Structure formats: structure tokens, C-alpha cells
Amino acid sequence: MKQITNNQLSKRVERCIVSLLLPLVLLTFSPMSAAEDVVAVVRKGTPVATPISRIALSSIFSMRLTTWPDGSAIRVFVLPDDNQLHSIFSKQILRLFPHQLRIAWDRLVYSGTGQAPVVLNSIDEMATRIANTPGAIGYLPKDTKDDNLAVLNVE
């Protein structure tokens, strides 16, 4: 019978731990690269300081925070629930699942306690509507270039 030294044992345990943890670490970090590809965007000149707190941002997209610091109305634009960019933005930036946002919006709309965001069909439409709507906020791929838009970093 083969003798296992303490050293060998600890190496085996180490290998086991690495092989178990590596996929976990990869799982945790790989979507983060996707998160870097989507950014919150406002119309240029919107009275909000960047970076914005994550709480304030998720309150805006949950439609609980409805006015900018100067008292003007916030206009929220989103893509459809099953859109990939919407899913990444919800999960990675807001830390909410798309179905949680949908439930929150439905509760507001059908109980008379608020409004839902405006759902747009495409990234192009999103860029155009934000650029042309006072007080607008939405999200876009990071590489979008538009002089009428300003990126809102999250702290």
C-alpha cells in the first residue's frame, strides 16, 4: 500500500480546492467583463453628478426616484425584458433580475402608484430618444459615441 506523506496530502487538497474554486472564480469574474460593456447614460446637461450611487441608480430604474436633484422629472428608457443588454444592465449594474424590475413596474402601473419606464425596441432608438428627451436616462453599449449623451458612472 502506497504511503501518502503529509506533503503529498496537502498538495492533493490544494489541487482539489483549486479545481473546485477556479470555475467559481471564473464564473464570478467573466460576467463582470460584460458589465463593463454597458453604461448608464443621460442626456447631456442633465443635472446629476457623476458618479451616481448604485442605490440612486436602481431607485431610478425601479421608478421610485422620479425627480433629479433640481426637481425636474426623470424620464426612464429601457429595452425589452428579454433583451440581452437589458439583462446585463439589470443584473450587473443594478444587481436586480429583469423579472424583479417587471414585477415592480407592474405593481406601480396597475395599482395607480406610479408609471413604468418607456420600452424601446433598439439601441439606436435608445440613443436617439435619450438625446432628444429632457431629463432622460437609459443605458447603452460603452462604445456608443454621441455628443448629446453623457455617461453616468456608478460608484
Place this chain on the structure above:
Amino acid sequence: MTMLLFSLWNSPTVTLRRNHPSNCEQWNCPPARKVHVCNFISQVLASKIVLIFCISLSTPINCKAIELFDSVQIHGFASQAMFLSSGNGMFTDNKSNPNFEFTELGINGSWYATPNLRLSMQVLSRRAGRWDNGSPVIDFGLMDYSFNLDSTYRVGIRAGRVRQPYGLYNDTRDVAFTRPSILLPQSIYLEGARDLTISGDGLILYGESTKPWGNLTLELFGGYPRTESINNQFQAVFGYSGVLESNPSFVGRFNYETYNGRLRFALTGAYTTATASKSVPSPNGLVTFAPMIFSAQYTTEKWTLTSEYDFDFFKGENLGLPGFPINPDFNYFGQKYYFQAAYRFNPQWELMARYDAMYPNSHDQSGYQASIKSKGVSPDYSHYAKTMTVGLRWDITSTMMIRAEYNYINGTAWLPVQGVPTGVFGISDNNQTSKYWDLFGLQVSIRF
């Protein structure tokens, strides 16, 4: 006011005369064909309206509202259900299988007059057997003034006809998309008492705080709950003619959810009273209902686990008439709860399972004493209900959904009065109901 009608259903009540086929054979009364034809026509008509509505609205693939101006939104919903029952009819006493007696249609508009002032109104047409006949009613119509003190605090006031803050599902209980099943867990959201819990004329004061440790919301309602559907059927419920009027009532809900919304707790307390004025000289009846509801929900990407527990005080005084053979007054401490698990194995598909228990009088869970007191008019099983439900939901698009569910039920405590057959002299006869019954439901729903 979950339980107002429960014990009243089980008291010797007089029901508007319906010509149940088996009653007709038994009591040799002439079948009222006209009634049946009318019912059939209205049923077909309502189903058609829903169908047309569905087709016209199912074209947009995304869940989009109608945007008139930047500050105005119009939303709507429609659903039609079908029930098959092995025992007691849902929303109908004639056990017709299948029955299509459950239709919901609603449209609402919301307008931000200023960034802080919003006006909102919803019109609802609901058909649920003879209880709700589908005539449109103002479900809510309100002015909401809210103010963000900074990005973490918000206070506001809603005035007009407002939704009562009650448990997890009451806020949107007529919108099939927001429910976990065709029928809400009846222990907490009793069909027969929806009128009194759904919306009321009064005020809501609310405050909200969002911090890194979570969101806290407090809502306080004071006003008059609605009684119109009950008054349409006053005679059927109370056994004599009269009017039920709600007195100033109060509901409060305290809600906490973690920052990411995964965990949610709510505590609801209510104190509601209503006065029954009788058309014959006799002291007014008074019904008092004070529930306390604990709600909890845990959500992950695929799972939603929900439970609500209700402990309530429910009392009815002077509800009988002089010379009534049975005194219908009661004084109960009720206990109701459910456990529910929903599993989204795919973004468009959801499986649901639930166990729901309802004991209107927790000191008499078997219903034995109540049955003795009623002199056999209400059997013991009409004083409790234990329901097991499994359901499957398919969101075909974000605006169209179809679902099926199966309920196995022991007891009839939540069976709506529409489902209780009428016996001799048109009196609701709880002895004609089945103790064990299966209820299968299918529902199509759309929204925008």
C-alpha cells in the same frame, strides 16, 4: 376585511333564486330558459370581447404602453378563465362544466401634471358569476403628490379612490400577469371579500427610505372600503333586504426589502367595520374585522418562495332578525396561511405549487361546533378549507400569457357564495356542496 362573508354564507341565508337543474327536478319548479339563454349570450359576448381585445393587442411583441405625451401612459389587461370542477362550481352554482364565468378587463391612465403630482385612474370590468356582472367600475381614481427629499427619502400622499395596502398581491389582484395563479391563495385573498379589501375612498400617507441595507416603505390608509358588489347581493348574503355601509376604516402596511430585492417582508394590520341597516325595524348589524398579516418572499433568478400568515379578529353583532330561528352572530379568531414555491425553469415558463389553509375560527378548526350551532344548516366542512395547488404558466410573449392549474380542496370555507347551490325556498344550501373537490382552471391573458 377578508372574512365578512364567510360565516354569513354559512348562516341560513336567502339567495336570489337560481334555477339549478337538480333543484328544478327536486322541487318541480319551471325551468327559467330565458335566464339561461341570457347568461349564455352574455358569456359568449364577454368571451368574444376578450378574444378581440387579445387579437388586437397581441401584435406588439414588447410590453409597451401607449404613450400619448411624455407624461401620459395608458395600460390595460384582459383575461378569460375556464374552470372544470368535480364538485363545487367556481363562480357558478350549476356545476356546468366547463364554465367561463371569470373575465377581467381593465384599462388605466396615468398623467404627471407636474414632476411631483400624478393623476391616475383605472376602470375595471369584472365578471365572476352573479356576484360581479361585468359592469365597468372605477377601480381607482386618485391624485398622488410625492416628494423626493433626496435620493434616499420619499414622502407622499394619495387621495381619492386608492388601493388598500394589504399583503403582497392585493395591489394588483385583478391583473392575471401579476398573480401567482388563476385564483389567488383564497385564505388571505378571499374572493367573497375582495370588494372590501380592494380599494377604498380616502387617503394614503406614505414614506419610503432606500439605504444600502434595504428599502423601508410605510403606507397608511384611512377611508371607506367599497361595498357595491356585496350590496348587489345583500339579500343573498344576509337573508333580508338592506344596505351595508362601511365605516371609517384603517389599513397600514410596513414593508422591508433588501437592497437587491431578494428578500421581502411585509406586515399588514387593518381595522375595518361595516354597518348593515335592515329594511325592517331592527337594530343595525355591525361587522368588525381586524386582521394582522405577516408576508415573506424570497426571490432568486429561478425561484420565488412566498408565504403569508394571517391572524384575525372577526365579529358580527345583531345580524339576525327578530324571530330568526338561528342566531347568525359570531365572534372568531381566525387563522389562515399558505406556502408557495414558483420555479422559472426557463424565462418563459413557470411551475408553481402551493398549500393553503383557512380556519375562520381557530378554536373550532374541524367546524364541529359551528355545525352544531347552525343546527346542521352549515356542515362542518364549510368552516375550513385546505387547498393544494399546482400550476404551469407560459409567457408566450411579454404581452400574452396562458396558464393551467389544478386544485385539490378539502372543505368549502372559501367557496364563493355563487358556488353554493340553492335549495328549498331559494335558500343557499351548504349541504348540497361537496367536501372533497377538484378544480381545474385554464386562463388566457394579455396586457399592454
